[in-house]
Amino acid sequence: GDSVTQMEGPVTLSEEAFLTINCTYTATGYPSLFWYVQYPGEGLQLLLKATKADDKGSNKGFEATYRKETTSFHLEKGSVQVSDSAVYFCALTDGGFKTIFGAGTRLFVKA
């Protein structure tokens, strides 16, 4: 079945460092891909999305490009802030009801 694998955390960075969180997926069809973020004490919220190959999703300085050839959707940000400290989830949906989530990667950003 469909699955999502993302890098284990926690990831600890200093403020203004470059961030990459790796995400790869397995799917039989042509899924839509998502990154969700969960700030402390809150539920998940959508960060960005992409629906087809080579699409780039972006929001709040974060970017991810849908790479069909490598089945990847890596999350990047050029300069992280303390306020970016959160848990990040990569996810996919194949157009059905269900969304498949990765295990989550916790990010700590130090001032």
Add this chain to the structure above:
Amino acid sequence: DVKVTQSSRYLVKRTGEKVFLECVQDMDHENMFWYRQDPGLGLRLIYFSYDVKMKEKGDIPEGYSVSREKKERFSLILESASTNQTSMYLCASSSPLDPAWNEQFFGPGTRLTVL
């Protein structure tokens, strides 16, 4: 502003108690979901519903049931709580009108502790 609300942020129950977790959304969404979130395991789907009175088992339905009597409300029921059901429970909703996106909107979560 779209909203999914859950009845409690924190809940402590005893083994064997019947537990109700309530979720309400104000977006007129057809689809609603219950997940549990555990460290290292991400989100696991317990049940979902795509219409009033309709329900489908997710990946880990054992020990849980659900009820959807109204479109905006989706309840998760632990018939006889056990300590291994201590977890964070997240409710979500989505609309099938644009299936290519299928963005889910989440509530803040209920942290349940079963003693």
